[in-house]
Amino acid sequence: MADAPSKSQTQPQSQKNLFAHQLQIPTATTPPLSESTNDSATATTKTPSGVVLDKDGKPCRTCTSAAAWRNLTKRAKATPSSSTTPTLPSPPKECPPDVEELGRSTWTLLHSMSATYPEKATAEQQTEMRGFLKLLSKLYPCWVCADDFRTWMAEPSGKNEPRLSGRKEFGNWMCEAHNEVNRKLGKKEFDCRFWEERWRTGWKDGRCD
Numbered sequence: 001m002a003d004a005p006s007k008s009q010t011q012p013q014s015q016k017n018l019f020a021h022q023l024q025i026p027t028a029t030t031p032p033l034s035e036s037t038n039d040s041a042t043a044t045t046k047t048p049s050g051v052v053l054d055k056d057g058k059p060c061r062t063c064t065s066a067a068a069w070r071n072l073t074k075r076a077k078a079t080p081s082s083s084t085t086p087t088l089p090s091p092p093k094e095c096p097p098d099v100e101e102l103g104r105s106t107w108t109l110l111h112s113m114s115a116t117y118p119e120k121a122t123a124e125q126q127t128e129m130r131g132f133l134k135l136l137s138k139l140y141p142c143w144v145c146a147d148d149f150r151t152w153m154a155e156p157s158g159k160n161e162p163r164l165s166g167r168k169e170f171g172n173w174m175c176e177a178h179n180e181v182n183r184k185l186g187k188k189e190f191d192c193r194f195w196e197e198r199w200r201t202g203w204k205d206g207r208c209d
């Protein structure tokens with residue numbers, strides 16, 4: 001269950017958590033997707049468990065796990081008279097990403113960027129990377145993830161600002177950023193001493209050779 005949002009993420013909007021817009025709501029009144037409204041108050045009260053809403057009040061696929069999304073669409077398709085829950089097949093391939101697939105792909109990109117970052121970065125390279133991270137934290141397709149990432153980076157003490165002087169610093173910073181999300185999702189933290197083996201050199205035991 002490491003990938004599922006933690007219990008606190010299913011609490012109402014007043015609490016600060018990863019999924020401020022994810023509510024635990026009875027599902028019987030869940031409308032089909034096409035019936036979602038732009039009225040966020042209405043939309044949030046009708047959101048089924050685990051589905052995160054977009055800023056316009058509609059379900060946000062890239063903010064939601066594939067399982068929760070399938071539950072939502074299954075419910076939308078179900079006829080009122082259906083009394084049994086069919087077993088869901090495994091998710092089909094080549095479909096739009098859910099929050100997890102999107103996250104895995106993005107971390108692969110981000111850690112690979114730190115792995116190929118210069119050992120000593122020029123001022124220009126640092127500026128470019130800072131700009132990239134700033135934009136990523138605004139444009140990331142899971143908006144709740146983006147909001148939290150941006151907030152974390154902008155922590156007032158400055159302790160979470162990207163460290164961009166060279167590969168080692170940047171790789172460790174990226175590992176810490178990823179661990180921040182791991183913690184919030186209730187996942188195991190990664191030992192940052194090994195980020196380079198995971199993302200650059202391959203493991204010392206030779207399994208990647």
Ligand SMILES: Cc1cc2nc3c(=O)[nH]c(=O)nc-3n(C[C@H](O)[C@H](O)[C@H](O)COP(=O)(O)OP(=O)(O)OC[C@H]3O[C@@H](n4cnc5c(N)ncnc54)[C@H](O)[C@@H]3O)c2cc1C
Nearest residue numbers: 003018099100103104106107144145149175178179181190
């Ligand atoms: C910027 C950002 C913000 C996100 N915010 C959210 C969010 O708010 N809510 C949400 O549900 N999901 C969020 N995600 C997605 C989430 O982090 C995971 O990608 C997703 O849950 C899939 O997790 P996973 O267990 O498959 O492995 P991932 O966490 O995707 O990790 C992939 C691989 O990276 C390695 N790894 C793990 N931790 C580290 C680390 N600290 N340093 C180096 N390597 C590591 C491991 O080998 C792991 O298998 C976010 C993703 C990104 C990129």
